[in-house]
Amino acid sequence: MLERHELETFLTLAEELHFGRTAERLRVTTGRISHVVKKLERRIGAPLFARTSRVVQLTPIGRQLADDLAPLVAGMDEAVRRAVEAGRGVTGRLRVAFLGEWTAPALLKAVALFAQRHPDCQVEVHEVQLFNSRPSLVDGSIDILMAAYPFDGMACGPALLEEERVLAVPAGHPLTRQESVSLEVLGDHPVVQYPAVTSAEFKRDRTPEHTPSGRPVPKGPAGNTFSEMLTLVAMGRGVLPVGEHTRRYYPRPDVAYVPIRDAPPIRRGLVWRESNTTARVREFVRAATDANVR
Amino acid sequence: MLERHELETFLTLAEELHFGRTAERLRVTTGRISHVVKKLERRIGAPLFARTSRVVQLTPIGRQLADDLAPLVAGMDEAVRRAVEAGRGVTGRLRVAFLGEWTAPALLKAVALFAQRHPDCQVEVHEVQLFNSRPSLVDGSIDILMAAYPFDGMACGPALLEEERVLAVPAGHPLTRQESVSLEVLGDHPVVQYPAVTSAEFKRDRTPEHTPSGRPVPKGPAGNTFSEMLTLVAMGRGVLPVGEHTRRYYPRPDVAYVPIRDAPPIRRGLVWRESNTTARVREFVRAATDANVR
DNA sequence: TACGATCGTTGAGCCGGATTCAACGACGGG
DNA sequence: CCCGTCGTTGAATCCGGCTCAACGATCGTA
Numbered sequence: 001m002l003e004r005h006e007l008e009t010f011l012t013l014a015e016e017l018h019f020g021r022t023a024e025r026l027r028v029t030t031g032r033i034s035h036v037v038k039k040l041e042r043r044i045g046a047p048l049f050a051r052t053s054r055v056v057q058l059t060p061i062g063r064q065l066a067d068d069l070a071p072l073v074a075g076m077d078e079a080v081r082r083a084v085e086a087g088r089g090v091t092g093r094l095r096v097a098f099l100g101e102w103t104a105p106a107l108l109k110a111v112a113l114f115a116q117r118h119p120d121c122q123v124e125v126h127e128v129q130l131f132n133s134r135p136s137l138v139d140g141s142i143d144i145l146m147a148a149y150p151f152d153g154m155a156c157g158p159a160l161l162e163e164e165r166v167l168a169v170p171a172g173h174p175l176t177r178q179e180s181v182s183l184e185v186l187g188d189h190p191v192v193q194y195p196a197v198t199s200a201e202f203k204r205d206r207t208p209e210h211t212p213s214g215r216p217v218p219k220g221p222a223g224n225t226f227s228e229m230l231t232l233v234a235m236g237r238g239v240l241p242v243g244e245h246t247r248r249y250y251p252r253p254d255v256a257y258v259p260i261r262d263a264p265p266i267r268r269g270l271v272w273r274e275s276n277t278t279a280r281v282r283e284f285v286r287a288a289t290d291a292n293v294r
Numbered sequence: 295m296l297e298r299h300e301l302e303t304f305l306t307l308a309e310e311l312h313f314g315r316t317a318e319r320l321r322v323t324t325g326r327i328s329h330v331v332k333k334l335e336r337r338i339g340a341p342l343f344a345r346t347s348r349v350v351q352l353t354p355i356g357r358q359l360a361d362d363l364a365p366l367v368a369g370m371d372e373a374v375r376r377a378v379e380a381g382r383g384v385t386g387r388l389r390v391a392f393l394g395e396w397t398a399p400a401l402l403k404a405v406a407l408f409a410q411r412h413p414d415c416q417v418e419v420h421e422v423q424l425f426n427s428r429p430s431l432v433d434g435s436i437d438i439l440m441a442a443y444p445f446d447g448m449a450c451g452p453a454l455l456e457e458e459r460v461l462a463v464p465a466g467h468p469l470t471r472q473e474s475v476s477l478e479v480l481g482d483h484p485v486v487q488y489p490a491v492t493s494a495e496f497k498r499d500r501t502p503e504h505t506p507s508g509r510p511v512p513k514g515p516a517g518n519t520f521s522e523m524l525t526l527v528a529m530g531r532g533v534l535p536v537g538e539h540t541r542r543y544y545p546r547p548d549v550a551y552v553p554i555r556d557a558p559p560i561r562r563g564l565v566w567r568e569s570n571t572t573a574r575v576r577e578f579v580r581a582a583t584d585a586n587v588r
Numbered sequence: 589t590a591c592g593a594t595c596g597t598t599g600a601g602c603c604g605g606a607t608t609c610a611a612c613g614a615c616g617g618g
Numbered sequence: 619c620c621c622g623t624c625g626t627t628g629a630a631t632c633c634g635g636c637t638c639a640a641c642g643a644t645c646g647t648a
Contacts, residue, residue, distance in 0.1 A: 001371060003635095004298055049569075056595095061572070064377065065374070065376075322607065327625090330606090
């Protein structure tokens with residue numbers, strides 16, 4: 001296998017047939033060209049160029065080699081160019097998705113800014129559900145997802161949305177008489193569980209196994225979708241800490257919400273497959289940050 | 295354009311999917327692999343491998359690049375291999391030729407030894423004439439020629455045959471009464487000239503323009519072939535210094551030969567195009583030397 | 589014919605990047 | 619919980635890519 005500089009030197013000299021011009025094109029000295037060609041010829045075992053101080057020409061072996069190598073080198077350049085375009089270029093297509101329609105506005109602001117900055121890159125906006133959000137990222141059917149943190153095993157950008165947590169309880173539940181509750185109350189009621197497809201880390205964040213003081217939290221039944229989980233709450237099968245947006249976006253007469261005073265806010269932002277960290281993705285995250293963080 | 299070590303590192307890792315084995319195969323440390331891959335990824339602008347400390351896999355961009363590059367690199371290796379085979383290998387076909395049948399035995403001894411040493415290389419023996427000897431070498435229709443020195447612009451091996459010079463004169467010429475003559479006598483008689491196709495250096499060696507003492511040598515007519523030149527001598531149009539083999543191989547009753555006492559011997563050996571210095575050629579020259587020089 | 593201009597060659601020497609080395613962090617399994 | 623396996627990281631080292639300057643060969647020109 002030849003070194004890059006050997007390939008470049010040989011092919012350029014084969015094209016120019018002149019040491020001076022070859023050296024100039026490659027930004028080196030003629031001495032370098034001479035050395036490299038000589039070493040190549042020693043390696044091949046025969047002269048590649050027939051040269052006097054007046055004229056340089058390819059020998060038959062040299063011509064054969066040049067004809068063989070030129071298209072291969074061009075192909076390599078093209079392959080690398082394509083890879084760089086895929087990785088560094090901000091063109092082509094970018095598929096972004098949201099999970100829960102109430103997060104769509106923030107995503108659309110990001111899309112607008114990104115589209116303005118990169119008119120050559122086509123953006124598709126999709127919606128995914130809880131059950132297919134991770135598979136969509138893993139199989140590449142979407143590039144970026146606006147989702148709630150934590151989102152295990154994915155790269156994530158800065159938080160774009162924050163909201164306080166509230167406790168969903170059945171309408172008329174005794175807790176509704178309080179202004180706010182502490183996380184400690186989770187030790188006193190079964191807590192509805194997220195479905196198995198969500199990550200352990202996510203579940204620990206939303207439905208902890210212990211209260212701040214260390215008491216175990218009784219596990220209630222699990223739902224397959226968020227609506228199903230709220231229905232379980234309405235049925236009196238348990239309580240569920242949720243974001244306060246739920247008040248507005250899931251208005252149900254059979255469920256009431258009580259602020260949780262000592263829980264950190266829920267953060268949301270963009271997540272994507274680590275191995276899909278292309279310039280497109282980085283640029284979209286930057287646009288989302290610029291558009292949503294004042 | 296990627297460096298050779300980048301190509302090798304990337305493709306080997308894409309094959310092994312394991313830093314340790316890749317490092318072992320390439321005889322470097324794993325740190326090196328890590329550095330090179332990281333630099334490549336910085337250049338491409340996106341991850342090429344998705345790696346944890348347990349598993350290494352290609353990203354889509356990495357797979358695309360590997361699939362693109364692998365056949366090109368294989369093609370380059372193959373092209374270089376072919377060139378090395380043409381330059382360094384002693385196989386294929388070698389065309390050797392003699393000029394003047396009396397030199398054939400020395401050439402055939404060389405052919406025999408070469409064929410014994412390199413049974414995989416087919417040798418063809420041809421005969422050329424004065425007028426087409428140089429063109430045959432230049433256009434590649436023969437690789438090596440057994441010829442008299444000097445042979446301008448060609449590479450040559452060690453002298454294989456030496457012979458004393460004699461002066462060809464018309465039968466009954468006054469010089470035939472002498473045991474030997476000096477080169478000085480060339481100043482006293484027209485000298486038959488070699489044809490224009492022969493090189494200036496060769497003509498200076500055979501038909502000098504000045505005697506050793508500096509007197510000019512009168513130029514006689516030129517012949518197109520050696521027989522023609524001897525005929526001019528027979529016709530009394532001039533004299534001609536020749537090798538003593540002429541006595542035996544051109545026995546003519548109308549030409550006599552007188553030894554020249556102060557001329558260096560005529561040397562013959564193998565000549566070939568400088569740009570055709572392949573291993574085949576070098577090996578044939580070596581065989582010829584071994585077979586003919588005691 | 590001597591001179592200058594143009595070109596490729598050569599060998600010594602310098603410098604930067606290729607490579608190593610050793611310490612470190614991450615992850616799974618017994 | 620510790621240990622073994624793996625990949626990462628940054629400083630140190632060293633080799634080879636490259637320059638530089640002198641040289642030789644060749645051709646046009648005064």
